[in-house]
Amino acid sequence: MPADVLIELRAAILRGEYAPRQRLIETELVERYATSRFVLRNALTRLANEGLVELQPNRGARVREISLDEAIEITEIRRAVEGLVAARAAQRITDDEIAELRALGEQMTSAVQNTDMLRYSELNAQLHARIRAIAQHSSATRIIDQLNGQMVRHQFRLSLVPGRPSVSLPEHLAIVEAVCGRDPEAAERVMRAHLTSVIDALTSFAATSAALPSHYHAGLGIDA
Secondary structure (H helix, E strand, O other): OOHHHHHHHHHHHHOOOOOOOOEEOHHHHHHHOOOOHHHHHHHHHHHHHOOOEEEEOOOEEEEOOOOHHHHHHHHHHHHHHHHHHHHHHHHHOOHHHHHHHHHHHHHHHHHHHOOOHHHHHHHHHHHHHHHHHHHOOHHHHHHHHHHHHHHOOOOOOHHHOOOHHHHHHHHHHHHHHHHHOOOHHHHHHHHHHHHHHHHHHHHHHHHHHHHOOHHHHOOOOOOO
16 A cells, blocks of 8 residues: 555544544545555555544445543543653753753743744644654654544644643643753653643533634644
8 A cells, every 4th residue: 555645644634634524535535645445445444543534334434533531531541651751751851952842842931922822732742742752762652643643633622722721831841841850750740740631621621612612622632
């Protein structure tokens, strides 16, 4: 199977070109990616194994929507794995990487001060990705990437919930300082505390989401 079909279709789903529960029409995808049905079906099977696509007997494929309960379970797994990653990053970080992480923290602070929540969400994802890169733990990175793939089109965009950034920003800055301080125990502790906060926010969000404007229910929501 040509890797580009799988990669391009995955990227399109992650970019939000296909909405949760949207059907993926084989004839349209074959034409779009200039491929065969056999190759496309292999790609859809791979994406189903990653949790991005749902295969329905006699009905084809559609983009999978993650429930609130699944989102919480996924974040619980992330809490364990990303705690380990943060500790390892604190052990391996270089002086140049310290400067880079602190710069990201400053940009996140500026985004919150300017009420630029979309930018804050992007920087949030960059920070977590950079910590994974610094840790150089390939197995943990694969696990987290797959979990994030399942969450990327989740309906709960916590970073847009009023008041949430004022909670999550100090948590992210604490992660930056612990990793940059080369303190593995503190780095693991604050990362786990942050993701516990995300779980708590997801749980609370269930009770209030019905009252929020519709634009709060779209987008990434990987972490906040």
